[in-house]
Amino acid sequence: MIIREIKESDALRFLELRKKLDEETQFMLLEAGERTTTVEEQRNIIRNVLSRDNQIVFVVESGERLVGFIGGYGGGFRRNKHTVYIVIGILQNFTGQGIGTRLFQKLEEWARSRKLHRLELTVMTHNKAAIALYRKMGFKIEGLKKHSLFVNGVYVDEYCMAKLLE
Known part of the structure; x- marks a missing residue:
């Protein structure tokens, strides 16, 4: 398996x-069949991502x-860049x-090389495997978003987690 930058x-x-x-x-944001992106739109999204440092x-x-990915999306303004x-x-x-x-290590190495300071994500509170991975990688729970998602007819809470790069 090879981990590399998207093209x-x-x-x-x-x-x-x-x-x-x-x-x-059920742990991704979109439900099955909800993603309507075309290949050309996806190509444009990739182009846009790669155009930003x-x-x-x-x-x-x-x-x-392709069997997995990690995306890091930096802020678009001076205050959250x-x-x-x-x-x-x-x-x-x-x-x-x-x-x-390995994906988190690669992303963190990339972020440090660009002097980025804060990595953050959200995760459903019942996604124990993901939470364990994020904790292992140094992320801390900063907050709780009550009923932030509606999955299979039930409101689901999410943790806000972050890691500061020194």
Whole structure:
């Protein structure tokens, strides 16, 4: 498996990965079938991310497939440019193999090289595996968002977690 920076030519495979993650897990923001992004729109999104010095997506490539990713999306203004919001997803058949740890290490190395200061994310409070990974990587719970999502007819709470890079 290879972890590398996303390229515009990954648009179709990245979109397929995101749709598969939407189907496989209840822990991503979008539900199965809700993602309407076209390949061209995805290519433009990738282009936009790569054009900014405080944004990145790293993908995990296994053979011809993309099986995971981590995205770091930096703030767009002077006051929050140092902050990077993180989204991560790994196909279920590839979890438990240390890929999440490696993705976070890669993202943190990238963030430090750009003198970014704050990494942050949200996670559903019942997603124990993800919370364990985030804690292992040095993230701390900063707050609780009550009823922030509505999943399968039930309101779900989320933790706000962050890690400061010194």
